[in-house]
Amino acid sequence: MAERCAWCGTEPIYVDYHDTEWGAPERDPRALWEKLVLDGFQAGLSWLTILKKRDNFRAAFEGFHPETVALWGEADVARLLTDSGIVRSRAKIEATIGNARAYLAIAEREGFDHFLWRYVEGAPLQNRFRAMAEVPASTPLSERISKDLKRAGFRFCGPTITYAFMQAVGMVNDHIVTCPAHDRVARLA
Template sequence: MTERCGWCGSDPLYVLYHDTEWGVPERDPRALWEKLILDGFQAGLSWITILRKRENFRKAFAGFDPDIIARWGEDDIARLLLDAGIVRSRAKIAATIDNARAYLRLAEGPGFDQFLWRHVDGRPIRNRFRRLDEVPAATPLSERISKDLRQAGFRFCGPVITYAFMQAVGMVNDHLVSCPAHERVARLA
């Protein structure tokens, strides 16, 4: 019997995200960066909260353009703290600005995509979990990637956030084996 991963429930937005986006290998550096930022904002909240606000985040954060965000300062933080369409956390907003600067530093070298995907030799890890309770919150690999991100100047990227990010961008295929998306995502890898 095949059934969708239970974590997305029946909310149409969540189901669409699960079916079309979550776990699909992402290689575009800017898309990867946006997803890392959104996963950082999700800390302490549910992912559906962030998903419902994603378009507001894109507007508030200039389409997640790191060249623009890296130049922001206190006035921009104050402006964003008044925006009810996003999660208004000074620490997370300030971290996004710092993360834009870190992203641009990496872009001068191998690039953000290469920086991330080298941790899995460019190929997604295909897990074969049968139940949601088997899926870890963090792994030794997410701890290592988190450490590398922090050394590169990123914030709000602890091992749990990093593992959620790895799942979202398809660095690991954590769709349950009973989920139709498991094989579909594996073929994309």
């Protein structure tokens, strides 16, 4: 009997995210940056909280266009701190602005998508975990990517956040093998 990954529970927005988005290989550089930013905002919170606020985040950060966000300053931070539709953390908001600048430097040098996907040689790592308890919170690879992101100027991208990001954007397929999405995501690779 097929068994969906237990982490998504039964909340419809979470189930839909699991079934249609999580783990599918994402190659669009702007979408990759958006997911990394949102994973950073999730630090200390549940992903469900962020998922429910995702449209608000997209509006507040003007579609997550790094070229726009990189130009923001203190007035924009102050504006975002009054936006009850997002997580109002000065540190995370300021990090997002800095991360936009770091993103642009990487994008100009080699492309953000190439920067990330080269860690897995362009193809998702295919894990075959039988239970959620087997899925790690971080790996040596997520530690390496985290260090490289930090070296490039990113913040809120520790190894655990980075691994959650890798799972979300399909750099690794961590759907358990009994989950119907495991084989579907594997075929997308």
